[in-house]
């Protein structure tokens with residue numbers, strides 16, 4: 293079974309994330325980046341699936357030079373090979389353009405049995421690239437899987453929805469997005485870190501994918517950020533230490549704000 | 553005025569409050585048309601007309617309503633192809649976002665997700681979103697003739713605006729791949745009797761500090777008529793269902809009042825509650841980062857503070 297996992301390199305959520313003043317895009321230079329935590333679950337699930345049968349895991353990313361770090365981490369975890377789609381013209385691409393590039397790259401890799409993605413990126417958090425990609429690749433899709441099994445020609449997943457817990461089945465090839473409930477991602481072992489250095493990483497530009505520069509990037513985006521503003525910090529509130537009357541004081545505060 | 557499509561959020565014909573909110577938003581942008589996918593439209597039609605739907609497109613084909621969401625995206629694309637709407641408004645649920653993503657690619661329209669407000673600016677839709685765990689507010693718009701917007705609950709008020717509500721039955725042709733993913737089993741979740749987390753005006757959440765005993769959190773929540781949420785640590789420990797998780801990978805809530813009990817305030821938790829109007833925390837550790845966000849905080853043991861507060865609230869209520 294061959295699996296492609298789509299991953300994203302994102303600004304670290306623990307640092308001060310912001311925008312570029314010049315073009316209102318996400319600042320990816322001033323902030324340390326890493327493999328989106330939510331994609332680690334996708335890599336882990338793919339590794340478990342091939343370990344239980346056979347096949348290869350290819351990790352794929354679209355992003356600037358620094359995004360290679362995300363691929364490196366996935367290779368260290370155990371993925372077999374990596375593809376990095378990068379081109380200056382890609383800067384500022386929105387979700388539809390990103391999904392186009394991912395789709396073209398997956399077609400060039402050779403459509404796998406399963407494409408796995410995280411549930412959303414931790415920076416943009418739209419969570420729509422998987423659906424757009426399924427649409428472009430014309431694949432059936434199972435979103436937000438919290439459990440996954442693949443047997444023969446079908447994928448079965450569990451999804452914990454608001455009103456029901458569902459079992460979903462789709463024919464292969466299929467695209468699956470997984471949640472952070474599905475597994476516990478492994479840390480790269482020393483052996484994994486050493487082995488990753490020898491694993492193949494291909495770098496493809498727009499020309500390799502037959503995509504025109506006019507189809508991607510900020511200029512081609514179907515949406516634009518008109519303005520951004522930092523939320524003013526919340527005003528420091530009143531903090532009391534419980535000396536046997538903390539609950540009473542809490543109730544008084546609620547009353548003063550008309551909640552009771 | 554151009555049509556604005558609203559994909560009706562409903563439970564077997566029972567229209568959810570978010571649908572009335574979306575119709576209100578639609579009226580700012582053009583003439584609202586509801587798109588009702590499912591059976592039992594007769595139950596929904598009056599409500600939709602009352603909140604401003606001039607037209608109600610009805611897709612009742614069981615092939616659409618019985619499968620996962622891909623067929624709904626195909627149905628919407630076919631309706632949009634006829635109506636040339638200025639905007640398509642969809643609820644920001646996981647299903648809603650999947651439909652929106654597919655639709656965007658099908659009709660080549662810009663998509664903005666998780667809007668907390670939508671206004672008409674120079675005749676076009678401009679959205680407000682809260683990003684980077686609530687630390688930034690962003691205004692965005694589409695560059696395409698149609699804008700697809702998914703909106704969060706409570707992004708607009710609800711207003712009566714009686715309209716014709718003319719029903720237009722729609723036949724859709726589905727592709728094979730649209731029905732290749734199916735729900736084979738569904739176990740309904742038991743209702744807790746408490747308000748829905750994302751819609752509730754008050755949310756009380758418990759974390760690892762509960763040690764697995766949510767009873768003081770629930771009793772306090774009930775005294776306020778609140779929904780109950782949980783941190784991921786509490787969910788991972790199996791103390792509370794994942795559907796109650798608040799945060800980056802759970803629900804994003806923005807109630808009038810949010811109370812965090814025994815929750816440290818990690819960035820991923822903040823991402824789900826930072827935009828709440830008033831925030832209260834009860835935590836043993838005065839250094840806990842959650843205190844940076846609060847309007848009111850109690851440094852103390854939740855097992856002492858919450859029951860006392862519950863009693864005081866009940867006493868005031870008489």
Ligand SMILES: Cc1cc2nc3c(=O)[nH]c(=O)nc-3n(C[C@H](O)[C@H](O)[C@H](O)COP(=O)(O)OP(=O)(O)OC[C@H]3O[C@@H](n4cnc5c(N)ncnc54)[C@H](O)[C@@H]3O)c2cc1C
Pocket residue numbers: 329330472758759760761762782783784785786797798799800801802803813814815816817818819820821824834835836837840852853854855
């Ligand atoms: C990819 C990813 C996604 C995530 N998504 C989410 C998410 O959606 N939601 C989420 O919540 N987390 C999420 N997390 C986890 C997050 O990083 C934290 O680990 C989690 O929020 C911690 O939960 P907690 O505050 O309950 O536990 P802790 O951080 O352990 O805090 C417990 C708090 O309880 C206090 N306490 C202990 N006993 C008492 C007592 N008797 N009375 C009062 N206070 C007491 C302690 O002082 C402490 O501050 C995510 C993490 C990752 C990596």
